[in-house]
Amino acid sequence: MVAVLRRRDEAWRAWLADRVDALGGTPLHVFDALAERFARADFRGCAFINTMVEAADPASPAHRAAAEHKERVTDYVAELLDGRAELAGPFVMLMDGAIVTALRERTTAPARHARAVAAALLNASQDAESGLS
Incomplete structure (x- = not known):
């Protein structure tokens, strides 16, 4: 199982x-990529979230492998955020929530909703940096 997850x-x-990258390379494009994934007939949610639910013991090798994936995704999102790494965790939480909701609703709308929230977080962060808050 661990080898498959890796x-x-x-x-x-x-x-x-x-x-x-193909969509434009900004942090918000992660949600556009997810929307594409959600539209696929074979979309079945997230193997890593599913694994953490099934292997609920955080010490289990499968749970650790799934958690490591989420850490690597968070690192990637932090790179995209270029200077706003503190938003990486909230972005990944929005991504995960969109994935689960898209699976439940069978629509791409959760990606659009998560993108809008992420855009508001980015705007608030930019406003705070420029002293507008």
Whole structure:
């Protein structure tokens, strides 16, 4: 199971980086990439979230492998945020929430909603930096 998760981690992160780059390379493009994924007929949620639910013991090797994936995704998002790394955790939380909601609702709308919230976080961060808050 751990080997499968590690291979899937590499493939999923490569897919995300490729799509984000193709879509324009900004942090908000992660949500556009997710919307594309949600629209696919074979979309089944997130293997890593599913693994953490099934292997709920944080000490289990499968749970750790899934958690490591989420840490690597957070690192990637932090790189995209370029100077606003404190927003990486909230962005990944929005990504995870959109994934679960898209699976439940079978629509791409959760990606658009998460993108709007992420844009508001970015705007608030920019306003705080420039002293407008």
